[in-house]
Amino acid sequence: MCSSLMLSQSKNRGEIHTRQPLTTQPKPDSTFAIQGKPRRDRRGHEEQIVLGDFNLHHELWGGISVRETDQEADDLIEIMEDYSLTNTLSPGTVTYEEAGARTTIDLCLATMGLVDRVIRSEVDRGLDHDSDHLPIVTILDLRVTQLIKEPTRKWKELNREKFQTALTQKLPELCKPRTPTALEEYVRKVTTAIWEAADMAVPKRHFCNKSKEGWNEDCKRVLMEAKRLRRAHALYNTEETWEAYRAARNLKTKTIRKALQQIHRDKVGKAAESPESLWQIAKWARNRGNQAPNITPELRHPTTGQKAIKAEEKAQLLRETFFPLPPDAVLEDINTATYTDQIPMPPITTNEVEHAVQATLPLKAPGPDGIPNLILKRALPHIKFHLTRIFNCSLTLGHCPEHFRRSTTVVLRKPGKDNYTVPKAYRPIALLNTIGKVMDAIIAKRISYMAETYQLLPDTHIGGRRLRSTEQALHIIIEKIYKAWNTGKGKVASLLLLDVSGAFDNVSHQRLLHNLRKRRLDEKVVRWIESFLKERKTNMLLDGYKSTQYEISTGIPQGSPLSPILYLFYNADLIDKHNEDTSATGYIDDAAILAVGDTTEETCNKLERALESAGQWATTHASIFAPEKFQLTHFTRARKRINTEQVLQTPWGAGLDGMRKIYRGVAMPQMLYACSVWSNADIRGKGYTKKTLETLQTMQARAARTITGAFKATSRPALNIESYLLPVQQQIWKHNAETIGRTLSSQDVPELEKHKFETEDKLKYTSPLKRIYQEVQDRREPTGLDQEIVPPYVTPPWWEGPTTRIGGDAEQAESEHQRELESGRNSILIYTDGSGIDGHIGAAAVCLMTKQTKRAYMGRDTVSTVYAGELQGSYQIVGQTAGKIRSIPPEGNRTTGPGPPEEWPTRGNPVDPSP
Numbered sequence: 001m002c003s004s005l006m007l008s009q010s011k012n013r014g015e016i017h018t019r020q021p022l023t024t025q026p027k028p029d030s031t032f033a034i035q036g037k038p039r040r041d042r043r044g045h046e047e048q049i050v051l052g053d054f055n056l057h058h059e060l061w062g063g064i065s066v067r068e069t070d071q072e073a074d075d076l077i078e079i080m081e082d083y084s085l086t087n088t089l090s091p092g093t094v095t096y097e098e099a100g101a102r103t104t105i106d107l108c109l110a111t112m113g114l115v116d117r118v119i120r121s122e123v124d125r126g127l128d129h130d131s132d133h134l135p136i137v138t139i140l141d142l143r144v145t146q147l148i149k150e151p152t153r154k155w156k157e158l159n160r161e162k163f164q165t166a167l168t169q170k171l172p173e174l175c176k177p178r179t180p181t182a183l184e185e186y187v188r189k190v191t192t193a194i195w196e197a198a199d200m201a202v203p204k205r206h207f208c209n210k211s212k213e214g215w216n217e218d219c220k221r222v223l224m225e226a227k228r229l230r231r232a233h234a235l236y237n238t239e240e241t242w243e244a245y246r247a248a249r250n251l252k253t254k255t256i257r258k259a260l261q262q263i264h265r266d267k268v269g270k271a272a273e274s275p276e277s278l279w280q281i282a283k284w285a286r287n288r289g290n291q292a293p294n295i296t297p298e299l300r301h302p303t304t305g306q307k308a309i310k311a312e313e314k315a316q317l318l319r320e321t322f323f324p325l326p327p328d329a330v331l332e333d334i335n336t337a338t339y340t341d342q343i344p345m346p347p348i349t350t351n352e353v354e355h356a357v358q359a360t361l362p363l364k365a366p367g368p369d370g371i372p373n374l375i376l377k378r379a380l381p382h383i384k385f386h387l388t389r390i391f392n393c394s395l396t397l398g399h400c401p402e403h404f405r406r407s408t409t410v411v412l413r414k415p416g417k418d419n420y421t422v423p424k425a426y427r428p429i430a431l432l433n434t435i436g437k438v439m440d441a442i443i444a445k446r447i448s449y450m451a452e453t454y455q456l457l458p459d460t461h462i463g464g465r466r467l468r469s470t471e472q473a474l475h476i477i478i479e480k481i482y483k484a485w486n487t488g489k490g491k492v493a494s495l496l497l498l499d500v501s502g503a504f505d506n507v508s509h510q511r512l513l514h515n516l517r518k519r520r521l522d523e524k525v526v527r528w529i530e531s532f533l534k535e536r537k538t539n540m541l542l543d544g545y546k547s548t549q550y551e552i553s554t555g556i557p558q559g560s561p562l563s564p565i566l567y568l569f570y571n572a573d574l575i576d577k578h579n580e581d582t583s584a585t586g587y588i589d590d591a592a593i594l595a596v597g598d599t600t601e602e603t604c605n606k607l608e609r610a611l612e613s614a615g616q617w618a619t620t621h622a623s624i625f626a627p628e629k630f631q632l633t634h635f636t637r638a639r640k641r642i643n644t645e646q647v648l649q650t651p652w653g654a655g656l657d658g659m660r661k662i663y664r665g666v667a668m669p670q671m672l673y674a675c676s677v678w679s680n681a682d683i684r685g686k687g688y689t690k691k692t693l694e695t696l697q698t699m700q701a702r703a704a705r706t707i708t709g710a711f712k713a714t715s716r717p718a719l720n721i722e723s724y725l726l727p728v729q730q731q732i733w734k735h736n737a738e739t740i741g742r743t744l745s746s747q748d749v750p751e752l753e754k755h756k757f758e759t760e761d762k763l764k765y766t767s768p769l770k771r772i773y774q775e776v777q778d779r780r781e782p783t784g785l786d787q788e789i790v791p792p793y794v795t796p797p798w799w800e801g802p803t804t805r806i807g808g809d810a811e812q813a814e815s816e817h818q819r820e821l822e823s824g825r826n827s828i829l830i831y832t833d834g835s836g837i838d839g840h841i842g843a844a845a846v847c848l849m850t851k852q853t854k855r856a857y858m859g860r861d862t863v864s865t866v867y868a869g870e871l872q873g874s875y876q877i878v879g880q881t882a883g884k885i886r887s888i889p890p891e892g893n894r895t896t897g898p899g900p901p902e903e904w905p906t907r908g909n910p911v912d913p914s915p
Helices: 036-044 059-065 071-082 160-170 180-201 217-236 239-272 275-287 311-322 350-358 373-397 434-453 470-485 509-518 523-533 563-570 572-576 600-620 656-671 690-708 716-722 728-745 768-779 810-822 866-880
Strands: 002-009 014-019 047-053 085-087 096-098 101-103 106-111 118-123 136-140 406-413 426-432 492-501 536-542 545-552 582-587 590-597 631-635 803-805 827-837 840-847 852-860 894-898
Touching: 047 136, 071 085, 106 136, 160 180, 160 373, 180 373, 180 434, 217 239, 311 426, 311 536, 311 545, 350 373, 350 434, 373 434, 373 523, 426 434, 434 523, 434 563, 470 492, 470 582, 470 590, 470 728, 470 768, 492 600, 509 523, 509 563, 563 572, 572 582, 572 600, 582 600, 590 600, 600 631, 656 690, 690 716, 690 728, 728 768, 810 827, 827 866, 840 866, 852 866
Parallel strands: 406 536
Antiparallel strands: 002 014, 002 047, 047 106, 085 106, 096 101, 118 136, 406 426, 492 590, 492 631, 536 545, 582 590, 803 894, 827 840, 827 894, 840 852
16 A cells, blocks of 8 residues: 655645545556546645555665565656655665564655655654554644845856956055955955945846746736636626636646746757857756755754744754864973974966966855855956955965955755754854965965875875875775785774764864974965954855854854865874774865774774774863774685665756756766776685676666657667667776776875786775776776876976966967067067968977077878967977976967076977976
């Protein structure tokens, strides 16, 4: 039996219709017994809940413990996809217990419009009445809160000319503040000028409760007619008036539904035409139907049990949860600490400011000042010198402007929680003012450069660093495990995963500053970070309610580009705390400790000692471990089975090429995540099991049918060909080959160095990474070329390269050239060009100062182009002047650089040789 509850959202009244279709047929027919009812009910777009004993097993709701999947479960999954039904219970929730059997066969499925209104869905043993089916409690918050939306801006309709003119008039003169007060005033003037100019050039968007996107004259006409006939029926109450009114009502429903469908299809079709908008379709497909986060239910205080009903009460309770007073850190060692060999940083350059602004997302949510990144991008030519002055003065004074320290804290649900009446089921996101985030990004990039260049962080601290990933972290641990196994002494490896409760929120500022100084960061930057962390202020935004301003005296703001790199320095000592018996690997705020021994008892003893050492770190860093979230895994040489979880979601409305891109860019990375680990983890034969491969092939086949519109009976090879998809086995091989290339290109981690994979020692156990390396070498033809080593940073963030200028026409190019000659700068001018004459293509580069010319013949125009000639010039610059230049200039008409070199390269295109 299963129950279906239909929640009808009527304008005049609310109705709940309960239906309980009973089925006595065998299992193959029972799933189809529920299919007809949802299809009929969904015609009016009503939201539904389908619940009951489905008696079907599948990993989608049963979790990784499911070993055998019922064939009929695939039919249920298709029904769930057709009607946008989602299981409200967490995967793996046990709903049936009998003797030794514990399975998940009772489900609670809800349509997308109700999923975000679920505040609790879990097994409640307090209601148990000695049945083998456990009671499931599902609570929904169906209250509708009418929010007053403030007018917003139509940023995409910015009048650029009007904005540029107004900004030029309102910006203050360039100045160099010498006191914090003067700096605050300078920041205020610049931000005010930007906002006032935007206010004049960007129209407002006003919200109306009756406005509906897609509403047109046809909708208005049929609505008016339906209202007229309804009044007529109320007046005369005859069979004829009733039939006329009913026909008009049905026509109104059909017309409005068609209009809404058309506007939706138009939006999706327009988005599918743009590569940038294509990924918005994928995001919509994953999140469609979700309610806005303005339906926060009543919250309960975790200790007193007191209810928080009003918005201000909820905000206060969440504030206490998000920003608790951390335990006092033991700081005795700081008082006597001395710091030496600090690494200085040069002033911030205008080039850094430009790159930081251009790297931002244009329409990302702004902070309290309401200035989005799009406005900063448009204003950049006028404000870049102001921002450079502000940032450098801020660093020199060691003062972070108050404007940069204000934020709006948005409350978001943590997905997949069983109970949303608990404050810990939510997380805060700080929306910072965009100008402040630009400076944060510049400082974060500089600190990251220093950390990589001067090796300021542990090698095995992986997260938040360039050219490192979670896959590398997994391989580091696995390499250590295989190394222990290959000692030939029957060693056992045990891994303990640690979890820090409220990691970013409990950061001790004094300890963080000490760690930064201890690891040799510039004192000027440390003093600025101290000001950045102090006296931060925020407003809580919840259910449309904006709280009063709070002051935050602890933690690191989540949402700042600085947060990840600062926490790496904060817990670096935890990763360093190991000895010959244990080793640690970190990923931002997560840590894993590996112990090797002869028995699991020995490894557990070593882990206990390591945990005591970690406890000492927690005492000095005001951190609290969450033992209930610790995970302990013993690694033996036994074979492990691997199960995959279905993650495929595809959007509607895009063309074949667009949907294929979305599948490869969204679903495929999730399906093959870290497959270089699990696809080669088996000691004997293939790493992935037949079941795993079959699951992945089934998922790809379903995706290919959606992409191509093929029939269900179409074979998998044909689907792969028609949708231009590699078979799953080749996808796995391609991913693994790319992984070994990325891994060997970075030699900063000892466990992943190339020479360790090239050993010819006959090892009993081959690690996944070494197995991949051997397979790649077997397939690759000898080339004599070494693997390129890619450093995290080629140049410092403050480095400025040569200037490239390409004239729009000959007259403009000559004018710019003359201005450059008259400027008096000691620059080298290099001229490059590609041309086609009489069917032949050539390239040339000339430097008059050094009297050098470089020519290249590219062949006839049937095999080459003028553009290829331009690229050939750049290629020759790279090949002939390697080691004598700072960067590779793009192809163009002229490159300028300050100062002639002592020795100009004798071959190749001239380039800027300045150091």
